[in-house]
Amino acid sequence: MLVVRPIAPQDYAALYTCAVESGHGFTSLPVDETLLQRRIARAQEAFARAHVSEPGEEGYLFVMEDTKSGEIVGVSGIEAAVGLTDSFYHYRLGKVVHHSKELDIYNAQETLTLCNDYTGVSELCTLFLREPFRKNMNGRVLSRFRMLFMAEFRQRFSPLAIAEMRGVSDENGESPFWGWLQQHFFRMDFTQADYLTGIGEKAFVAQLMPQHPVYVSLLPPEAQAVIGQVHENTRPALKMLQAEGFRCRGYVDIFDAGPTVEAEVANIKSVRESKRLPVKIGPVTESARYIVCNTRVADFRAIQARIQVHDDHVVMEARHSTALRVEDGDQVRIVSLTGEQ
Known part of the structure; x- marks a missing residue:
């Protein structure tokens, strides 16, 4: 039988295996012993807090265990409130209009603006199911049980929940969107930038990211094409969240431009039903x-x-x-x- 339970210190080796198997672009599970041990310790603290009246720094991390073999087959998490200590960045898709009445020219342009709009909201994160166990609706269970946890302990979470979807990258982990940023603003490859963000080293984002709105039309075609698109392996997860009522409101990841979806917790289908x-x-x-x-x-x-x-x-x-x-x-x-x- 597969049982979902809070992660424990003895699950470190299994968590490390999940981090390795999750591959490039899975920011919340970098292959880093210090960070993974820290996540386990944070989760232990969060589960140990018996009385929580409002969302704070709690990071809940769960594992799915095969009780017959003792094998850990997947991992899944919830952040109670993001961005309270470390800045939580997104690009917001917007639009500006350039209009000349005299010349009869009307030109609407899409823009990307760096923002922290999701500060304080809850995040469904770190969902990974090992390939041999992607059957028998195990993936649905590993994702949706979190909504029952949120329904049961509403005071621990924000009224709004989000989930960041992995954006498009190739088999080497290179992102077409990052390629443009790297060329003009950074001197590091996508995997290094993604890793630094995953371990909490985010100061370089504020220091090096363009501070003014970026006109999408100025990006190369291959970068424009992946804005708001998900990685092939992430499509089932996105479809499942959409069925729960999550929608993209124009926010994308700053590195790979993958979409962030959101829903009011009270309106999530599994919470409601x-x-x-x-x-x-x-x-x-x-x-x-x-x-x-x-x-x-x-x-x-x-x-x-x-x-x-x-x-x-x-x-x-x-x-x-x-x-x-x-x-x-x-x-x-x-x-x-x-x-x-």
Whole structure:
């Protein structure tokens, strides 16, 4: 059985493996021992905080574990509030109009403006599922359980949530968009810049990035073509978030121009449709597949399971209640895995 739980110090080796396998452009999982150990420590602190009244510096990091083998098969995270200590940069797509009434010329131009507009919002991040386990809707579980966690502990998160989508890069990790920035403003390749950002070294962004709006039409065609586009491997994740109600509002990554999508937490489909019900342990008939989680922070657990849902309770098998660490009468939060209620 695959169970999602808070990351623990003994998961470091598995997290490092995920970082290596995630490849270029996966900023939140750089191959760096110090940073990965720091992320585990931050997560431990976040889960240990029993009373949180508003979002702060908490970074929640979860792993998906195969309970039979003990193998870690994926990782997923939530940042409670981004940009509170380290600046959180985006490019905002805008438009300016140049108009001469006398010459009868009207010219609308798209622009990119460096901004920190998403400071303080919550971020769904660090979603990576190892290739052999990309089946049986495991990817949906690893992404969507976070929405149940946010629904259960609303005070820990901002009313607005975002997710940064990996932008277009080639097999060598080179980004067409970065190529233009590198030529004119930086003296480092894309992978180095991406890595520095991932480990929190962001001062160079403010120091070297163009401070005035950039006219998109001045960029080379190959750079223009990838603005707001996602990496091929990221398309399923984007499609899943769009089904949850996330939309791009014109913000893109400053390095690879991948889109950032946003949604009000209260309007996320899985948040809206989730239910909190007590458990009855017993045989299950006429079941449907659900994502199910308990209602604890430090001892959080989530699984996919076939359960029987009634108006005032859910029925689940003992093996599932054991995995969730719940007993008869305990509360769980559920949402349909397939979209059927």
